[in-house]
Amino acid sequence: MAAKLLLLFAICRLIVIVGLTLNPTDFFRVGIIGRLSVDPHDITAASMDFGKTTRTEPTAVLHPATADDVAKLIKLAYQSPQGFAVSARGHGHSINGQSQVSNGVVVQMSSSGGTAAAPEVSENSMYVDVWGGELWIDVLKSTLQYGLAPKSWTDYLYLSVGGTLSNGGISGQAFNHGPQISNVHEMDVVTGKGQVLTCSKNKNPELFHSVLGGLGQFGIITRARIALEPSPQRVRWIRVLYSNFTAFTHDQEYLISLHNHPQSEKFDYIEGFVIVDEGLINNWRSSFFSPKNPVKISSLGASGKVLYCLEITKNYYDLSNPESIDQEVGDLLKKLNYIPASEFTTDLPYVDFLDRVHKAELKLRSKGLWEVPHPWLNLFVPKSRIADFDEGVFKGILGNKTSGPILIYPMNKNKWDEKSSVVTPDEDVFYLVALLRSALDNGEETLTLKHLSDENRKILEFCKEENIKVKQYLPHYTTEKEWMEHYGEKWHQIYRKKMEFDPRHILATGQRIFEPRF
Ligand code: FAD
Numbered sequence: 001m002a003a004k005l006l007l008l009f010a011i012c013r014l015i016v017i018v019g020l021t022l023n024p025t026d027f028f029r030v031g032i033i034g035r036l037s038v039d040p041h042d043i044t045a046a047s048m049d050f051g052k053t054t055r056t057e058p059t060a061v062l063h064p065a066t067a068d069d070v071a072k073l074i075k076l077a078y079q080s081p082q083g084f085a086v087s088a089r090g091h092g093h094s095i096n097g098q099s100q101v102s103n104g105v106v107v108q109m110s111s112s113g114g115t116a117a118a119p120e121v122s123e124n125s126m127y128v129d130v131w132g133g134e135l136w137i138d139v140l141k142s143t144l145q146y147g148l149a150p151k152s153w154t155d156y157l158y159l160s161v162g163g164t165l166s167n168g169g170i171s172g173q174a175f176n177h178g179p180q181i182s183n184v185h186e187m188d189v190v191t192g193k194g195q196v197l198t199c200s201k202n203k204n205p206e207l208f209h210s211v212l213g214g215l216g217q218f219g220i221i222t223r224a225r226i227a228l229e230p231s232p233q234r235v236r237w238i239r240v241l242y243s244n245f246t247a248f249t250h251d252q253e254y255l256i257s258l259h260n261h262p263q264s265e266k267f268d269y270i271e272g273f274v275i276v277d278e279g280l281i282n283n284w285r286s287s288f289f290s291p292k293n294p295v296k297i298s299s300l301g302a303s304g305k306v307l308y309c310l311e312i313t314k315n316y317y318d319l320s321n322p323e324s325i326d327q328e329v330g331d332l333l334k335k336l337n338y339i340p341a342s343e344f345t346t347d348l349p350y351v352d353f354l355d356r357v358h359k360a361e362l363k364l365r366s367k368g369l370w371e372v373p374h375p376w377l378n379l380f381v382p383k384s385r386i387a388d389f390d391e392g393v394f395k396g397i398l399g400n401k402t403s404g405p406i407l408i409y410p411m412n413k414n415k416w417d418e419k420s421s422v423v424t425p426d427e428d429v430f431y432l433v434a435l436l437r438s439a440l441d442n443g444e445e446t447l448t449l450k451h452l453s454d455e456n457r458k459i460l461e462f463c464k465e466e467n468i469k470v471k472q473y474l475p476h477y478t479t480e481k482e483w484m485e486h487y488g489e490k491w492h493q494i495y496r497k498k499m500e501f502d503p504r505h506i507l508a509t510g511q512r513i514f515e516p517r518f
Contacts, residue, residue, distance in 0.1 A: 032072050034065040036105075046089055046099075046106040052373040053449065054097030056510065058106040059084070065116065067188055067196050067222035070107055074220070075194025077104070077506050083518030085509040088220045090133060090160025095376045096476040098215070099163075100510040107220060109133025110160045117223075121146045126228045127185055132162035132221040139226065140354065149231035149350070152177040155271075155407075156357040162221040166508075167474055168213050168422050170411070170432060172269030172313070175256035178415030181212040181422065183227045189219035192502025196222070205419075210497045213422030215475075216508030217494070218501040232268075232315030235353040236329055240310050241342035245390045248272065248308040251336045252410050253383065253429060255312065259412055264328050269313040274406040276306045276398050306394050308408070310338060315350060373439040373449045374404075377456045378473040381433050382425040383410065385468040389433065392462050397455060401446045404437035421497075423471050423490055432473060435459075483513050 037043075042061040064070050070088075077084045085104030092099055099106070109132050116131040119142040128143050128150075136150075137157035143149050153171040154164055165187075169180025177183060186200040189211050197219075199208035210218040242248035258266035312332075316325050333343070364370040381389050386408075394406070410431045416424055424430055435456070439449035463470045477483050484491045498505070498514055505514040 032062070032064075032069045034069040035063040037061045037063065042108070045092070046108060048092065049095065049097060049099060050093040050374055051095030051097070051376070052371070053095070053375060054100065056097055056100035056102045058087075058101045058104060060105050062105050062107045063111075064107055064109070067190060070190045070220050070222055071194045071196050073105060073107065073194075074190055074192065074506065078193050078504055083504055083506060083516070085516055086220075086506050087508050087510055088132070088162055088166075088216055090163030090166075091135060091158060093156075093159050093163065094510075095374060095474065098474075098476075098508070098510045102509075104506075104509070109162055109220075110135055118142070121148065121228070123148070127225050128228055129223055129225050130161050132160070132224060134161050135159065136161065136164070137355065137358075140351065143228055144231055144351070147231055148228040150180075150183065150226050151229050152180045152183045153354060154180070156361075157355055158358060158361075161224050161226070165212060165221055165224060166214060166216045170473070172271040172311070172409060174411045174415065175270055175409075176259045176266070176268065176415070178417075179411075179422075180226075181420055182415055182417055184212065184224055185227060186225040187211060187221050188223035189221055191219045192504065192507045206497065207501060209417070209419040210421055210494075210501065212417070212420040215421070215511045215513065217421075217498055217511065217513060218507070220507070230317075232350045233318045234316050235268075235348055235350050236314040236316065236325060237346050237348060237353060238312050238314075238329065238333070239344040240333075240336065240338035242308040242310065242338050243305055244337075245306075245308060245387065245394075247337045248310060249383075249386055249410070249431075251310060251338070254335065255332070256410050256412055256429070259415070264324075265332075267312040267332060268315045269311075271311045271407060271409040273309050273311065274306060274394050274402075274408055275309060276394055276400060276406070277402045306390075310336070313353065369438060369440075375437060375439060375449060375452045375456060376474075377435045377459065379433045379459075379463075380424050380471045380473055381431045382427040382469055383429040383431065384427060385466075386410075386431050388466060388468060389431075389463070389470075392466060393433075393459050397458050397462060399446065401444075402435075402437060403440065403447050403452060404435070407432060407434040407436065421490070421494060423487055425469055425471055434473075478512050480513075 038060050043057055046061045047055050047057045062073055074086050077086050085101045087099050087101040087106050088109050089099040089106045091110045116133060119134060119139055120129045121143055123146050126148060128139060130139050135158055140149060140157060152173050154169050155171050164180050165184060186198065188196060188198050189207055190196050197204050197207055201208060211221060252270060252272055255267055255270050314325060314329050361370060408431055410429050413424060413428050413430060437452050439452050440447040445451055475486055477486060487494050504518060505516045509516055
């Protein structure tokens with residue numbers, strides 16, 4: 001009874017705030033079987049994201065039980081004279097309020113309380129069908145029961161399938177398998193008109209391509225069919241250092257150029273990071289040593305300089321011959337020009353490697369350093385200008401305090417489907433540069449949110465002034481002009497598809513691309 005009263009209160013509140021000209025009983029009549037909530041706990045959770053810099057309260061939160069629930073809610077928003085906004089929220093790991101909504105309903109896709117369908121693996125066809133709000137860690141757990149695993153990952157697995165597919169989904173496997181959006185066979189999508197459509201390259205292809213990397217603009221993904229491969233059991237994980245940026249990028253580009261070679265002749269994962277932080281160089285780096293060949297980084301003579309770390313892995317199976325793995329890794333390493341004494345090698349189960357960032361999360365949480373503002377900036381930088389970016393940003397704007405990891409790794413553009421909604425630089429190879437920084441309020445001026453946000457602005461201005469044609473990954477803009485610039489030639493296509501699939505601009509208003517039409 002109390003639950004019914006709460007629901008009635010939720011509906012009345014929605015009607016009052018959104019101004020719907022609906023009778024409360026209409027909500028019962030549309031027959032949503034999930035939970036529509038105005039519980040302050042739900043509202044507060046849906047008002048925030050990982051970035052912790054933007055806060056917007058929704059009117060209500062829907063915990064859907066099925067795709068049909070999502071469709072019924074959207075249909076109501078689409079058909080009611082006043083309309084209201086609807087945003088899917090995966091795990092809320094956006095930075096700038098992208099899954100938030102004002103005057104509307106957040107559809108909480110993850111943590112649906114076990115009501116959504118469990119992953120279904122097809123062993124023969126090597127794919128898994130998953131609910132759009134499923135977290136990648138849970139996708140992995142279910143496919144491993146069949147000795148299978150997805151091919152393309154993000155560095156962190158506590159993100160939802162729908163959330164990463166709406167952006168791209170990248171990690172060190174992208175040079176080889178492409179981003180996660182290149183590894184999806186089929187999806188069920190609820191459009192902005194409330195229709196539930198199955199789409200793939202052959203069926204409703206326009207919707208399929210629009211939704212992949214579509215920032216939630218064209219529909220809510222309720223099911224995705226993800227490609228699988230036999231799961232490796234173990235990983236050889238290697239880090240090597242460079243003080244010379246040209247040598248570093250030359251080696252990274254060489255390694256990703258091997259993508260068409262047989263498995264034994266290439267690495268499975270290629271990333272890298274930049275170490276500009278004096279604190280890191282003097283403290284953390286001193287413990288960065290190889291068990292085989294202990295070396296203090298302070299002995300590398302890189303004091304005051306920027307260092308670059310190449311991070312690579314080789315997957316293998318229990319049945320593999322360890323000597324042949326040593327041989328394959330050794331043959332590849334021989335071709336690289338890193339600082340010889342800087343090799344660090346470890347060996348661990350595949351799952352532990354994939355879930356590595358979660359370990360870091362637990363450590364940061366225990367120190368109260370996870371729930372802090374994250375003014376992250378992610379850029380795709382064309383290969384031809386990465387050296388200019390290094391000079392201007394890593395060796396220039398950043399100074400010697402970074403307040404978080406800075407990732408840098410190249411990808412092959414031919415592994416990205418041009419028809420998807422993502423935009424990447426117009427070159428065969430481009431780099432991800434991810435400035436994953438945390439703002440702290442500990443009295444150090446260089447670590448404050450204002451300082452880091454100012455630096456981000458300076459980096460973007462620098463790229464503009466130097467005509468370095470970067471594209472933001474996980475983009476954040478606030479004006480239509482900026483979005484038009486971001487999409488460039490793709491803008492007309494994005495606009496046309498928006499008109500087709502979400503003509504009232506109901507969906508994902510937190511991205512601030514299209515003004516709602518109600
Ligand atoms: P949310 O933040 O909840 O939503 C993001 C956007 O997608 C919103 O606009 C939302 O409306 C929309 N959306 C969500 N679910 C759906 C759905 N089912 N259908 C349609 N639209 C939907 N990204 C990488 O590519 N590689 C990485 O290695 C990586 N590492 C990360 C590590 C951390 C610690 C964090 C916080 C983020 C990382 N990201 C990475 C970024 C991450 O992929 C994006 O922020 C992604 O959007 C997060 O997924 P989410 O489920 O939290 O989405």
